Amino acid sequence: MTEVLGVSVGASAVRMARPDARPQDPGRLDFHHDTVDAYWDRAEELAAESIGVVLSQPGDGGPVQATGVAYRDQQQFGEIQQAMASQRLYNYRLVPEARAALQYLEASGELGHFGTIALYDLGSSGLTISVIDRGTGQVLLAERTIDISGDDFDRLISDNQLAKQGVDIADNQELSEFTARCRVAKEQLSTSGAVCLPGDGGVILISREAFESLVTVPIEYSARLVRDVIGRSPKHVDALFLIGGGARIPLVESILSAWIGLPVVTPANPESVAARGAALLATPVADAPRQPTPQPGVRQSPSGPASLTGAPDWLSPEPVADKPADSKRKVRGAVLVAGGLVAVAALGLSLGYGGSSTEPTSAPAETSTPATADPTTPRTSAPTTTAPPTTTVPPTTEAAQAPARTYSEPEYVPPVAPAPAPAPPPLIPGLPQIQLPPPPVIELPRF
Incomplete structure (x- = not known):
């Protein structure tokens, strides 16, 4: 095969x-x-x-x-x-x-002659209850809860044993190791009447009767959930099958048989x-x-669905x-x-040759070659009256081969002479003659 x-x-x-x-x-x-x-x-x-x-x-x-x-x-x-x-x-x-x-x-x-079955899967992380149609294999109804789990049973044993010994384990690592030994004790109680496990954190000594008294309430709670799911099933449920590690606990089968009123089957292993x-x-x-x-050069989509x-x-x-x-x-x-x-x-040209506020500028206009932001897309600069147009050469992989930028030096313009002082105001007869001082001449700095 x-x-x-x-x-x-x-x-x-x-x-x-x-x-x-x-x-x-x-x-x-x-x-x-x-x-x-x-x-x-x-x-x-x-x-x-x-x-x-x-x-x-x-x-x-x-x-x-x-x-x-x-x-x-x-x-x-x-x-x-x-x-x-x-x-x-x-x-x-x-x-x-x-x-x-x-x-x-x-x-x-x-499965025998059962048509529609319910699965009670009690594992370490939670309980899943499913109703399945045997003929089609379709799951008609399913619910999951973490209110009851094998890990909860382990913690109940751990709290019980620590309380009996009067020990409070503050270290998380030691507490985890102690709880792991409680899980081993729980598994052994499925076939034994009592368990004694020595260890560094203390001896775990518990009987099956003591364990069942700790977990009776959670198991009865799970029985209510099973009754609720079966009652809402679109098809009549013929039997309940117990699977998962929690199905090994004898009390689970006995409580569910009494509460559900249906055949309860626990397979081997x-x-x-x-x-x-x-x-x-x-x-x-x-x-x-x-x-x-x-x-090369092709990136897979990071959000693409994963395939089986x-x-x-x-x-x-x-x-x-x-x-x-x-x-x-x-x-x-x-x-x-x-x-x-x-x-x-360009900033120097505008500041140094703009003239004064009282006289229009006489400096010739200068057009500079624009700088391109992306070296991979060369452009040709606009023609000017003082220099021939230049063309940007596409760069290579070395920075030393970057395109050279050319521009013309500005022509020297002599400073403008200050304007003459204005004539004094005319004298008016009959009024006291007051001579006003001439207005100050403000001279802008030259660059």
Whole structure:
């Protein structure tokens, strides 16, 4: 048979399942299971790294030809895509967790005669309740809540044990390690009546009865949610299936059976149901492309959608420029300096040869060559009466070859003599003769 791999990505663990190529019972589906703890790492990135390791190692039936990865929601869909692309993995299929679970329950024969089923998926990060039509595989209704989760159960055990010991752990790292040991104790309580785990933060000693007294209220709250979802279902629900790591807690099945009034089924190894279903849905991706080599001068769109079988556009490296990056900046700087000199010369002409306020100017007009802002688009300067027009030469990659700017020196104009003093006013007979001083002559500075 074709060697395939199924993966489910949880908040605290990555679970992988591979169908047994040589099952002991021909009429039964057997799988090899592997679990990678993701309590300290990002689950999506850890899943991509783990898949890469498995693909590099041939199994009993040869190398893996197809991979199926179950995702929880659209946000995790995109996060898995990015993590897989970072590992250069493209030959995989992404399938919804509900569809993967339905596929396994159908193949294993556990669905029986039920038509429409409800899934109770209790994991470390939250609870998802889904109603699925078996005939079409369509999810009719789905709700998710984080008010009840496996992490909440871990914290309840941690608070209980710290209160009994009278210990207050202030360091976050020590508290996280203590809570991680409480998670191990919770998992062992699924099959044991009591657990004793020694450690640096203190001994964890708890019985199943004590644990169930801590989690009864949250589980009953989840039962109310299940009743509400089933009551709003467009089709009658025939049975409730418990999957996820939380389904191993015996109290969950007993409370839901009493509250729902429907057959409640807990498959074997409920935490890996989605991974096994993803393996059954895995099919090889024909001609899965690798990351395309970018063409020089062509930039991939940073906002383009990522493909299931191709590398996302944002992974394309920056294109290499054909010219040195500083060449254009040097040429542009040379042109701006030349333009500044022309502007200073024009200012000198206007101030030094404008004449006084009482007499019109007599200096000849001078037209300077305009400075271009962009050296890549040369323009021809306007003709003047004192100098022939000059043409700007396109620059090369060196700043020393910037176009030369030419302009004519202004002609010398002798200073204008001051105007003569005005004649004294006429004398009027019969009035006292008062001689006014002549008005001052104001002489503007010369440049």
